[in-house]
Amino acid sequence: MQHIADPNDAGIRVDLVVTRLCGASRSLVAKAIREGKVSVNGTPVRASYPVELGDTIDFDIENRPPLRALPEAIDLTVVYEDDDILVVDKPAGMTTHPAHGTTSGTLVNALLSHVGTLPGDDIRPGLVHRLDRDTSGLLVVAKTERALSRLGIAMKAREISREYLGIVVGHPAPESGTLTGPIGRDLHQRLRYAIVSDGKPAVTHYATRQQFAKHSELLFRLETGRTHQIRVHLAAHGNAILNDPLYGRPEPTLSLPGQALHAWRLAFEHPTSGIVLRFECDPPPEYLEARQHIATLS
Numbered sequence: 001m002q003h004i005a006d007p008n009d010a011g012i013r014v015d016l017v018v019t020r021l022c023g024a025s026r027s028l029v030a031k032a033i034r035e036g037k038v039s040v041n042g043t044p045v046r047a048s049y050p051v052e053l054g055d056t057i058d059f060d061i062e063n064r065p066p067l068r069a070l071p072e073a074i075d076l077t078v079v080y081e082d083d084d085i086l087v088v089d090k091p092a093g094m095t096t097h098p099a100h101g102t103t104s105g106t107l108v109n110a111l112l113s114h115v116g117t118l119p120g121d122d123i124r125p126g127l128v129h130r131l132d133r134d135t136s137g138l139l140v141v142a143k144t145e146r147a148l149s150r151l152g153i154a155m156k157a158r159e160i161s162r163e164y165l166g167i168v169v170g171h172p173a174p175e176s177g178t179l180t181g182p183i184g185r186d187l188h189q190r191l192r193y194a195i196v197s198d199g200k201p202a203v204t205h206y207a208t209r210q211q212f213a214k215h216s217e218l219l220f221r222l223e224t225g226r227t228h229q230i231r232v233h234l235a236a237h238g239n240a241i242l243n244d245p246l247y248g249r250p251e252p253t254l255s256l257p258g259q260a261l262h263a264w265r266l267a268f269e270h271p272t273s274g275i276v277l278r279f280e281c282d283p284p285p286e287y288l289e290a291r292q293h294i295a296t297l298s
Helices: 014-022 026-034 107-115 145-156 229-236 285-295
Strands: 002-004 038-040 056-059 078-081 085-090 136-142 161-169 176-180 183-185 193-195 203-211 215-222 261-269 276-280
Touching (some): 014 026, 014 038, 014 056, 026 038, 078 276, 085 107, 136 145, 161 229, 176 229, 183 229, 193 229
Parallel strands (some): 136 261
Antiparallel strands (some): 002 056, 038 056, 078 085, 161 215, 161 261, 176 203, 183 193, 261 276
């Protein structure tokens, strides 16, 4: 492909520009650059080359083979199940669905082994919503096409209630409130998201549940469901989630695999009966141990 650099590209590293243009991972683009498959004005360049207005960028990025989720016999904590839906408690450290770099050991692999078949695409079958790898807690999964469609509509209409518990650094002010800010991909770090002017609208409601000397435990209610939403909003507010490796600071003394965030409550109308179902699950031991640890700090 060929691209003529416009004002939006000027001053940006060429690897970031190509990543945005082709949708491939940054590692795949880096590999192409090392192999001389990315050139500017006819000359191969380094990944750090700053693009200038009017530059002619030529790149050839190979396509990765399509992903497909396969069943794997993995332990699954089922909170509720009937002919239409499944509610599970995902452990922290488990990726929700396969992606390049993580093709096995995911929640979807476990679900396919448990159920057999699920509606939807090959990578995210049955999924109505997702959780970050190191966020634990409740997820609803559709077992039929009808359930997937109806729950998907309910999610877009903000009719599925999701509440999280999280431990943050410091004491948010005010103690309860609403955080807003459009969220999109961070242009400088591909794995991160950020509040950006052209991002998707995001709304996070929070309330302080308990204050400790240097931390607080908060209750979050999501009005929207953007990737890393709670983590991005709280970091931007100056109260990053405890042990968040991307938006905060890792705490090596804790046994948490990642951020101290747990999908605590889930409520929605059953896609067939219309009965409102409500679920609640306690945080995992690692979260409770971290909470106990911060309670001892002075």
